[in-house]
Amino acid sequence: MTRRAWWLAPPLLLVAGFFLYPLYFVVRESLTGDAWSRVASSGRFLDALGTTVMVSLAATAGCVVLGTFLALVLAFTPFPGAGLVTRLVDTLLAFPSFLIALAFTFLYGSAGIVNAAAGREVMGGFLYSPWCVIAAEITFYTPFVMRPLLASFKHFPREQLDVAASLGARPWRVFRRVVLPEAWPALGAGASLTLLLTLNEFGIVLFIGAKDVETLPMLVHSFGVVTFDLPAACVVAVIEVALSLSLYAVYRRAFGGGR
């Protein structure tokens, strides 16, 4: 064996022991009985798949819009305290995601701050709707889009913006034609990462507990922990893993620099 192979052995063993081996059991468990056909033909699975994709696409779109806007403001319109705002947003990245869900409960719940301030019930069923899940995911994942964009904007040559403006381009056209094409890789990377993470998001969905929002991770939890249908839980888990891996492959292919 070459020297290099020796260096590779420990991490490969770790991956095999703690990830691939359990994954093998998950796959094997999913193959017991008629779990696959049961899950595939159940409306509940298809609903959950649809909900998962819809919620994560909507949340990602929201993150892209909000994250791009925030990055633009923070990078190009210097105002006192911009650095502080950037650090605050960074701090958000350090929090567990369910904390956002809890905060939403205090803000928008029936006894929450918004209703208390209004003096009557104004939030309606917002807290238990898919919109609330999407809003919470946007709140939590926006920094994942903003961070790489901010890094790319910070290095953007000021002269290009100036010259573009002197050529008659309004700010929106400067952004669309000059800044955005250069920021695509950063935006793409942030957006794909957000899509990947929102597809697998569990904490926010569980804590908000919106009644119509059953995503794939929730379905795994429900099958495995609530109804003790372990084979079915494993089927959904395998599908979830396949979905994540294929998205990750696309992400690496598009932004991984060909490695």
Add this chain to the structure above:
Amino acid sequence: MTAIGLSDVTVHYGRTEALSRFSLDVAVGETVALLGPSGSGKSTALKAVAGFLRPTSGTIRLDGRDVTALPPHRRGVGVVVQQYALFPHMKVAENVAFGLAGIPRAQRKERVAEVLAMVGMSAYAARRPRELSGGQQQRVAIARALANRPRVLLLDEPLSALDAALRADMLGELQRLKRELPETAILYVTHDQGEALALADRIAVMKDARLVDEAATAELYHRPPSAFTASFLGAANLIPGSIVDGRVAVGDGAGYVCVRPHAVGVAAPGSGLAATVTGVQWRGATYRVTLALSDVEAEVRADVASLDGLPGVGEPASVVLPATGLTVVPRD
């Protein structure tokens, strides 16, 4: 007719005053160079005209119209910057067409072809900026600025990023462009006196955020009004003294006698001002001899064609000043 008018323009970066009560007019078809060392405020003045920064006070007019509060996209000036600032993801032709969004497609193509031909870049229309050399990129940047036929062209150190040989070529190109655009007012920011002398009808010399002197190019070169302008434009020798009855009186008066190195002669002791040779540099076509005057604390630089018969380094010599063409400037 005034194309560019700055009156009492002051610009602050935070607490620093980058431009202080600066006034300058550029007539239609005229080229004015803003000349000064780095940090003298010359680029700031140009940026204020372009609208890239907002003056703290003062007024900026383009063709008589007050544009002080207008954003850059409504000023209609062409701008070329030192680092070209081409849009990297656009082809050369797309870069040039960027400012032509408002005109019909066929006419746009025609205009792009016309300005690319003007700067000799027609063959490169389909290239990307990164496939071009620095000089080629700057030509494209100039074409892009000219595409919309602006009446005002602002050039901010356009040749500073190029190497010496290319700079000389491009200087010739800019002279030709200037002839081809007789209606365009050009404000040319540079720290290089050679570029200013070659291109400008008038030169405004700047220092420490202020205008020092401003006059027609030849006038400013031959009769500099201040010691700073005399040394910055043409690297004149400044010898403390005055001119009395057509003769130089060294050490006398409150001024400097100002003389260019190429007009100074060096001879054996006895025929002029007593001095000692302190150094000799060979510069190819000429030798630069530096001398220390004996009667007054001053260094004199002289450019001579040959060292034959001249005293060597450390030896006594004399400095011979020309009989005409000397000016006296006040001490700062």
